[in-house]
Amino acid sequence: MxxxxxxxxxxxxxxxxxxxxxxxxxxxxxxxxxxxNRILRDQAPGKASSGILDFxxxxxxxxWVRTSLVAASVILVLGFVYQxxxxxxxxxxxxxxxxxxxxxxxxGNTAIPDAALFYQLAGxxxxxxxINISERQMKxxxxxxxxxxxxxxxxxxxxxxxxxxxxxxxxxxxENDKKKFNL
Amino acid sequence: xxxKSVKAVISxxxxxxxxxxxxxxxxxxxxxxxxxVTRKIEMATFDNVFNISAVQVPYDSTWIISDSLEISDxxxxxxxxxxxxxxASVSDINKDYLxxxxxxxxxxxxxxxxxxxxxxxxxxxxxxxxxxxxTFGYPVTGFLNEEELAWFYSxxxxxxxxxxxxDSLRYRALRDTINNKTENWRMRxxxxxxxxxxxxxxxxxxxxxxxxxxxxxxxxxxxxxxxEGTEHFDSLWTNGIMLKQFIGEDNAGRxxxxxxxxxNIVTNHLFVDFSQYTQRIIMPGEIIGTNGxxxxxxxxxxxxxxxxxxTEPYIMYAESKIPNRWAWxxxxxxxxxxxxxxxxxxxxx
Numbered sequence: 001m002x003x004x005x006x007x008x009x010x011x012x013x014x015x016x017x018x019x020x021x022x023x024x025x026x027x028x029x030x031x032x033x034x035x036x037n038r039i040l041r042d043q044a045p046g047k048a049s050s051g052i053l054d055f056x057x058x059x060x061x062x063x064w065v066r067t068s069l070v071a072a073s074v075i076l077v078l079g080f081v082y083q084x085x086x087x088x089x090x091x092x093x094x095x096x097x098x099x100x101x102x103x104x105x106x107x108g109n110t111a112i113p114d115a116a117l118f119y120q121l122a123g124x125x126x127x128x129x130x131i132n133i134s135e136r137q138m139k140x141x142x143x144x145x146x147x148x149x150x151x152x153x154x155x156x157x158x159x160x161x162x163x164x165x166x167x168x169x170x171x172x173x174x175e176n177d178k179k180k181f182n183l
Numbered sequence: 184x185x186x187k188s189v190k191a192v193i194s195x196x197x198x199x200x201x202x203x204x205x206x207x208x209x210x211x212x213x214x215x216x217x218x219x220v221t222r223k224i225e226m227a228t229f230d231n232v233f234n235i236s237a238v239q240v241p242y243d244s245t246w247i248i249s250d251s252l253e254i255s256d257x258x259x260x261x262x263x264x265x266x267x268x269x270x271a272s273v274s275d276i277n278k279d280y281l282x283x284x285x286x287x288x289x290x291x292x293x294x295x296x297x298x299x300x301x302x303x304x305x306x307x308x309x310x311x312x313x314x315x316x317x318t319f320g321y322p323v324t325g326f327l328n329e330e331e332l333a334w335f336y337s338x339x340x341x342x343x344x345x346x347x348x349x350d351s352l353r354y355r356a357l358r359d360t361i362n363n364k365t366e367n368w369r370m371r372x373x374x375x376x377x378x379x380x381x382x383x384x385x386x387x388x389x390x391x392x393x394x395x396x397x398x399x400x401x402x403x404x405x406x407x408x409x410x411e412g413t414e415h416f417d418s419l420w421t422n423g424i425m426l427k428q429f430i431g432e433d434n435a436g437r438x439x440x441x442x443x444x445x446x447n448i449v450t451n452h453l454f455v456d457f458s459q460y461t462q463r464i465i466m467p468g469e470i471i472g473t474n475g476x477x478x479x480x481x482x483x484x485x486x487x488x489x490x491x492x493x494t495e496p497y498i499m500y501a502e503s504k505i506p507n508r509w510a511w512x513x514x515x516x517x518x519x520x521x522x523x524x525x526x527x528x529x530x531x532x
Contacts, residue, residue, distance in 0.1 A: 053527060060528035073521045076514055083303050087504060090471045144347055 204230065205286055206264070208239045208460040211482070214309045216467040216505060218296050220276060224266045231262040239287050239460040241279045242266040272296070273309075286458040290316065290492070302510050306471070310500035311462055311485075313492040316455045319379030320372035320494030323365070331361050338461075338476060338486045365490070372494055373453055374405045381445035385438060393434055405429055420446065457489040468505035475499055 059065040206226035213221040246266040253261045273294040280292045291314040299306045345354040382395035408428050412419045419425040427435040462485045475483040485499040
């Protein structure tokens with residue numbers, strides 16, 4: 001019992017000695033600053049974003065995932081380039097092959113397309129009113145008119161000079177019109 | 184037995200072509216990205232006859248129909264009928280063709296639609312198809328070169344414009360050459376079709392020099408015989424003279440019925456009852472392929488004429504594409520993500 005009491009007393013004495021003997025700090029201010037910096041850095045938001053980045057891009061450290069995603073990206077880019085190149089080529093071919101013609105048919109219910117149809121069907125004669133035609137179309141009309149005039153100049157002169165022939169042709173044309181339209 | 188001579192049928196054909204009884208018709212198919220098709224038929228005639236048996240393309244009372252007329256300065260009246268219907272899919276158009284009772288009912292027509300998803304773009308293909316009328320004929324591509332084929336398939340207004348252009352002499356020569364070549368083509372088709380049909384009708388009865396291969400080997404000879412007697416084809420055939428020249432006196436007597444029936448079938452195939460019209464197609468998105476013509480309104484146009492589908496199906500097709508914007512955005516984001524990951528790894532190292 002005495003022995004036990006003696007041990008406890010020694011322990012208490014050693015503890016008291018240790019409590020009294022504080023560690024010797026060479027630069028306590030510097031140490032305090034370091035501790036404070038560490039505490040502040042741990043609390044900073046950068047730590048959180050670093051975590052998100054680690055979460056988002058964690059796959060870059062897994063070899064097969066990294067390789068697969070890079071391969072998928074390359075395939076995607078190549079696929080895009082190939083597809084666009086093919087389309088471009090086809091459009092170019094279309095532009096070089098296709099024949100562009102003047103619109104000759106009616107569409108919709110507007111007055112202009114209707115006028116185009118009536119022009120086509122009603123003996124190529126335009127009704128009164130306005131119509132817009134391009135410069136190229138106008139030149140074409142003039143050229144065709146001149147060509148027809150030159151081509152049939154002899155025939156027209158012949159008809160003009162021969163009154164009987166002129167009358168006969170007029171009668172025939174009139175009769176043809178009646179038959180054609182059954183009016 | 185009813186017989187048709189080549190010249191008589193050609194004359195009939197010319198009269199039918201020149202006839203203005205049927206309306207001048209334009210069919211416009213507006214193709215939507217979901218596969219539905221708005222079909223518009225525009226018909227114009229001087230006779231005001233729009234009965235289903237007098238028009239080129241089937242329509243009925245379920246269509247939205249509007250009529251109008253126009254009187255010219257001279258008092259000439261043009262009657263116009265517009266019919267429009269939205270078809271949920273091309274199969275509905277094909278159903279209309281199956282119950283076709285129009286002027287062109289003897290010709291098999293159909294429509295096709297295909298949509299192909301290709302990630303960055305969705306491609307569409309729409310086609311109007313007229314099946315060939317002859318079984319044993321030769322494709323016209325074997326008779327005309329590229330330039331001649333372009334002329335052959337061109338609408339009248341294009342060829343007419345060229346014939347009246349400054350280079351008219353060259354185009355007139357080209358036209359004459361094409362006429363000669365197509366005449367030769369038709370004659371070859373007629374003979375080839377006759378041989379084919381005759382062989383099918385004769386079946387196992389045909390032996391020796393009357394088999395398909397034996398007759399086919401003498402095709403040039405048959406053509407020469409017809410060309411020599413073309414002006415009197417009808418009487419030469421009716422009297423059996425031409426057939427005797429073809430296959431010999433003994434065979435002519437033996438195969439008279441089959442030969443007559445074959446000729447009857449052939450003339451029906453070669454000179455099919457068909458009234459021409461114009462087909463137009465409007466596709467969704469950007470056009471990337473077609474075999475048609477493009478008008479000033481960027482609409483695709485095809486003339487539909489019987490010569491075009493004698494020996495080969497006449498396929499009027501248009502292809503277009505619509506970019507899938509969402510796919511572009513998703514792909515862009517994915518690429519950025521992968522690139523960022525790689526950069527991140529480099530920094531971390």
